[in-house]
Amino acid sequence: MDDRNEDLIPEWQTKPNNTDTAPVTIEQPIKEYRAFSEPVPNEDVQQHQAKKGSGLGAASFILGLLGCILTVGLSILVVTLIMDWVNVDNNTFNMQDFKDNGNYPRLILIGLGIFGTMIAMFIGFILGIVALLQKNRKKGFAIAGTIINGIFVCGVVLLMAIGVLSNLAS
Numbered sequence: 001m002d003d004r005n006e007d008l009i010p011e012w013q014t015k016p017n018n019t020d021t022a023p024v025t026i027e028q029p030i031k032e033y034r035a036f037s038e039p040v041p042n043e044d045v046q047q048h049q050a051k052k053g054s055g056l057g058a059a060s061f062i063l064g065l066l067g068c069i070l071t072v073g074l075s076i077l078v079v080t081l082i083m084d085w086v087n088v089d090n091n092t093f094n095m096q097d098f099k100d101n102g103n104y105p106r107l108i109l110i111g112l113g114i115f116g117t118m119i120a121m122f123i124g125f126i127l128g129i130v131a132l133l134q135k136n137r138k139k140g141f142a143i144a145g146t147i148i149n150g151i152f153v154c155g156v157v158l159l160m161a162i163g164v165l166s167n168l169a170s
Contacts, residue, residue, distance in 0.1 A: 053138050057131035060145025063124030067117045067152060074113050081106060118156055125149035 085098045128146030132139060 051136055051138050054131045054134055054142050056127045056134070057137070057139065057142030057145055060124045060128035060131055060149060061141040062145075063120050063127070064145045064148030064152070067121035067124065068148060070117045071114060071152070074110050074117070078107070078110050081110075118152075121149045121152045125153050 081103060082093070082098075085101075085103075086093050124145055128142050128149055131137065131142035132146060134142075
């Protein structure tokens with residue numbers, strides 16, 4: 001027999017001519033490798049993936065943000081409109097000149113705009129509360145929207161109470 005094949009067998013395996021030891025065999029399960037296998041589910045990953053963003057919370061936040069921007073903008077517009085007709089020297093306001101120049105329609109439109117933003121922010125406050133009560137949803141936008149809208153709603157209620165109390169006092 002030819003001994004050349006004997007040199008091709010690795011050292012960790014026994015050679016066929018050696019009868020002193022039993023042949024060593026390595027039995028390992030063959031692993032199956034797939035290019036697109038599914039990952040093993042983890043509890044933390046499942047809990048994180050289970051929470052979706054709250055659409056109501058995002059709507060509440062957007063209504064609050066737009067309401068704040070519009071309210072500030074419209075308030076600045078009212079102040080600039082009225083300040084054009086205030087006499088700085090003696091700190092008086094000439095109502096007749098203000099009426100004659102056609103500023104009432106502008107003030108009415110600005111007032112309707114502020115009233116519209118007040119309604120939108122009240123709706124945003126309700127949406128924020130509903131979004132906070134939803135289960136398995138992220139709460140970030142809901143908290144922010146509820147706080148922004150809640151501050152505005154509380155401010156409007158406070159201003160109405162001050163107006164009613166000042167009217168009753170006089």
